Structure formats: C-alpha cells, structure tokens
Amino acid sequence: MEHVMRNAFMYLSKSRFANRAAKKYGLRFGAKRFVAGEQLMEAVAVVRELNAKGIVATLDHLGEFTATEAEAAESAAYCIQTLEMIAATGVKSHLSLKLTQLGLDLSPALCLQYMRNILNVAVKHRNFVRIDMEDYAHNEATIRMFKQLREEYGNAIGLVIQAYLYKSEQDMEQLSKYRPNLRLVKGAYKESSTVAFPAKDQVDANFLKLIEMHLDQGHYAAIATHDERVIQHVKHYVKAHGIPVTQYEFQMLYGIRVQDQRRLADEGYTMRVYVPFGNDWYGYFMRRLAERPANVGFILKSLFKS
Ligand code: FDA
Numbered sequence: 001m002e003h004v005m006r007n008a009f010m011y012l013s014k015s016r017f018a019n020r021a022a023k024k025y026g027l028r029f030g031a032k033r034f035v036a037g038e039q040l041m042e043a044v045a046v047v048r049e050l051n052a053k054g055i056v057a058t059l060d061h062l063g064e065f066t067a068t069e070a071e072a073a074e075s076a077a078y079c080i081q082t083l084e085m086i087a088a089t090g091v092k093s094h095l096s097l098k099l100t101q102l103g104l105d106l107s108p109a110l111c112l113q114y115m116r117n118i119l120n121v122a123v124k125h126r127n128f129v130r131i132d133m134e135d136y137a138h139n140e141a142t143i144r145m146f147k148q149l150r151e152e153y154g155n156a157i158g159l160v161i162q163a164y165l166y167k168s169e170q171d172m173e174q175l176s177k178y179r180p181n182l183r184l185v186k187g188a189y190k191e192s193s194t195v196a197f198p199a200k201d202q203v204d205a206n207f208l209k210l211i212e213m214h215l216d217q218g219h220y221a222a223i224a225t226h227d228e229r230v231i232q233h234v235k236h237y238v239k240a241h242g243i244p245v246t247q248y249e250f251q252m253l254y255g256i257r258v259q260d261q262r263r264l265a266d267e268g269y270t271m272r273v274y275v276p277f278g279n280d281w282y283g284y285f286m287r288r289l290a291e292r293p294a295n296v297g298f299i300l301k302s303l304f305k306s
C-alpha cells in the first residue's frame with residue numbers, strides 16, 4: 001500500500017496542470033507544514049526564528065521545470081533578490097536553487113549566464129549557493145555546470161549528490177579534484193532500477209559509504225538526512241577518525257524532525273535547515289508526501305479544518 005501511495009505522489013508531482021492550479025490557489029492541503037510561506041519576507045522571518053535557536057538556513061525560492069525564458073528570468077531575479085535580502089537583514093542563510101528553474105531545459109547557455117549573475121551577487125555578499133540535484137535526466141548537465149562554475153567561483157558554489165544513483169560514487173571520484181562542497185542525500189525522485197538502487201537498504205548502505213568517502217577525502221560534507229541511524233553513524237565516524245566539526249554539517253528540511261534539529265544545534269553541530277518558499281510549492285510538497293505517505297494524515301486534518 002505504501003509503495004502504491006509513494007508512486008501515486010511521485011506521479012502527481014509531475015502534473016503541470018495541478019502545478020498551475022496550486023500556484024493560483026495558494027498554500028493548501030497542509031503544505032504549510034513544509035513550505036515557509038509564499039512571500040520572501042515570510043521565509044526570512046522563519047530563518048530569523050531558526051537563527052535565534054542556533055540553527056542556520058538555506059533559502060530556496062521554489063520553482064522547477066521552467067517552461068519559458070520569461071519564467072527563467074523571473075526565477076533568476078528572485079534568487080538575486082533573496083541573496084540581497086539575506087545580506088540586508090543579516091539573517092544567517094545560504095541559497096539553494098535548481099537549474100531547471102533557471103531554464104536549463106530551454107538553453108544551457110542562458111542558464112549558465114543566470115548562474116553567473118546570481119553567483120556574482122553571492123560573492124559580493126560572501127554568501128554561498130548550492131545547486132540542488134534534480135531527476136536523473138538532468139544529472140549530467142548539472143554536474144557539468146557545477147564543474148565550470150566551481151572553476152570560476154571557487155568556494156561560493158556547492159552541489160548535491162544522490163546516494164540512490166549507481167553513478168554517484170564514480171561522479172564523486174571525478175569531482176574530488178575540485179575539492180567540492182557536497183550536500184549528500186539519499187535522493188528524492190522516482191528513478192528506474194537501471195540507474196538507481198531499487199531497495200531502501202541498498203540506498204542507505206551507499207549513503208553511508210559516500211559520506212565516509214567524502215569525509216575521508218577531506219572535503220566539506222553537508223549530510224542532509226532525517227535518518228537518526230545515519231546521524232548517529234556520522235557522529236561516531238567523525239569522532240573515531242578525528243574529523244573536525246568544521247568539515248561537515250547536518251541539514252534537514254523545514255518542518256521535519258524539528259526537535260532533532262534543535263538538539264543537534266544544542267550539541268554544537270552546525271545544523272542547517274532548508275527553507276523553501278514561494279507559490280511554486282506543489283512538486284516539492286508531493287515529493288515530501290511520497291517520502292512518507294503517513295504525512296497524508298496532515299492533508300486530511302487540514303481538509304477538515306478548512
Ligand atoms: P528516510 O527517507 O529514510 O527517512 C528517515 C526518517 O525521517 C523517516 O522515518 C521519517 O521519520 C523522517 N522523514 C523523512 N522524510 C520525511 C517527510 N517527508 N516527512 C516526514 N518525515 C520524514 N533530494 C534530492 O534528490 N535532491 C536534492 O537536492 C535534495 N536536497 C535535500 C536537502 C535537504 C536539506 C534534505 C534534508 C533533503 C534533501 N533531499 C534532496 C531529499 C532527500 O533525497 C530525501 O528524499 C529525504 O531527505 C528523505 O530521506 P532521509 O535521508 O531523511 O531518510
């Protein structure tokens with residue numbers, strides 16, 4: 001049953017019709033649990049609250065699979081506005097973004113130009129931009145663009161690697177010479193078993209393997225998970241191998257395992273929360289439901305409340 005619901009949410013996450021409708025009608029169906037608000041200032045207020053608890057953030061103006069150049073330009077402008085707002089308000093937050101939001105499917109050259117515009121602002125404010133990793137179809141192009149931008153912008157840019165992909169270990173070996181700052185995740189999209197481990201325990205095992213490999217290479221690791229076993233494993237591993245707390249951080253998503261976020265920050269670890277906002281919340285919300293179909297309980301409650 002859980003498997004069926006997972007697939008159903010993954011299928012729904014790609015519906016352009018539902019996405020358009022969701023944009024019109026605002027945050028609904030319990031999406032507020034995972035999305036900080038539709039406006040930038042609402043998200044900045046959330047970051048301020050997190051900062052007060054010793055938690056840092058990465059803001060993400062939601063958007064993906066942009067269909068027109070006008071939308072891509074608008075997304076790029078929003079990313080820049082977000083960086084400017086972070087600097088103006090002094091909140092502690094990076095920026096996360098998706099390349100398809102900046103028109104990767106329309107024109108890689110245009111997307112690259114938008115990335116440079118965004119990174120110029122990030123560098124001006126000594127901030128950091130991380131490229132999220134999307135579905136497999138965009139994986140190679142995303143890695144290519146990261147390599148180019150890493151050469152140009154150094155430490156101002158980071159990437160995400162997904163443990164469910166067979167190719168990720170090899171990608172990390174090839175990326176190692178760039179000394180990349182990587183966010184390591186299990187992976188959130190529906191992929192075929194020709195490219196991704198089909199079983200959860202295989203993904204979990206590869207996740208630990210990639211985390212250890214990256215830490216051993218001495219590169220910065222953002223370990224993004226809510227999985228308590230992985231977090232405990234990492235805590236023991238860094239202690240046993242003398243890896244300094246400045247070489248890694250934990251990351252979680254807004255609205256998930258909130259008490260654990262606080263606990264890790266209180267224990268002295270860098271804890272960064274991914275704070276998504278904006279009206280293009282539908283695909284992101286469906287992926288959160290697919291990860292844990294038990295979340296449907298929240299939808300039902302919110303339906304009865306409204
Ligand atoms: P797992 O799915 O095993 O969950 C462990 C436990 O965490 C669950 O038992 C449950 O208690 C809790 N949990 C997990 N998901 C939940 C949810 N949606 N609702 C409620 N509880 C939940 N993926 C990707 O492909 N590209 C990317 O760029 C990113 N970026 C990213 C940033 C950050 C900061 C995080 C934390 C995650 C991502 N992801 C991602 C998503 C990632 O790939 C993965 O899908 C989720 O983190 C869920 O996997 P866990 O590691 O949490 O483990």
